[in-house]
Amino acid sequence: MIGYVVRRLLALVASLVLISILIFVVLRVIPGDPAQIMLGTEADAETLAVLRTELGLDRPLPVQYGNWMWGLLTGNLGVSYRYRVGIAELIGSRLAVTAPLGLFAMLVAVVVGIPVGLYAATHRNRPGDYGVMVFSQIGLALPAFWFGILLML
Numbered sequence: 001m002i003g004y005v006v007r008r009l010l011a012l013v014a015s016l017v018l019i020s021i022l023i024f025v026v027l028r029v030i031p032g033d034p035a036q037i038m039l040g041t042e043a044d045a046e047t048l049a050v051l052r053t054e055l056g057l058d059r060p061l062p063v064q065y066g067n068w069m070w071g072l073l074t075g076n077l078g079v080s081y082r083y084r085v086g087i088a089e090l091i092g093s094r095l096a097v098t099a100p101l102g103l104f105a106m107l108v109a110v111v112v113g114i115p116v117g118l119y120a121a122t123h124r125n126r127p128g129d130y131g132v133m134v135f136s137q138i139g140l141a142l143p144a145f146w147f148g149i150l151l152m153l
Contacts, residue, residue, distance in 0.1 A: 020072070024065050033057075038081050 035051040036043065052058050056067055071078060077087035120132040 020069060021065070024068055028061065028064075034081055 033048075033052075034055060035048050035057060039047060039051060049058075056064055059067075070076075075088060077091070079085065080087055080090055083090060116132055120129045123129045
């Protein structure tokens with residue numbers, strides 16, 4: 001049993017490293033220069049070079065990846081290009097609203113889902129079971145943002 005858990009943890013770590021490499025590469029391949037975006041199109045080459053040095057964009061890619069991973073592991077997510085504030089601070093400020101909404105959604109899902117699932121299980125192959133299946137398929141097919149707008153209306 002311990003060997004299984006160790007193998008699964010190693011697979012998890014390998015998956016996270018591969019995903020982090022993929023994300024890093026995608027962020028470097030997409031068009032656009034972060035320094036250019038921060039300073040605007042009218043910025044001169046010298047100012048761009050100074051900002052690229054500050055951001056570490058002039059270093060080799062393996063060094064950039066190492067710094068990026070170290071920042072992720074230590075919770076230093078960097079500074080937002082748009083707001084010029086730490087990203088961890090931005091996430092924290094929005095978490096105060098998002099966390100209660102997520103917890104409430106989970107509570108509603110449990111309070112509604114468990115009784116409805118139990119009803120469908122105890123009334124298998126009867127009209128009530130089919131009604132629950134149709135209702136759940138419609139719920140899965142509706143885009144969440146659209147259904148949210150309908151609920152607000």
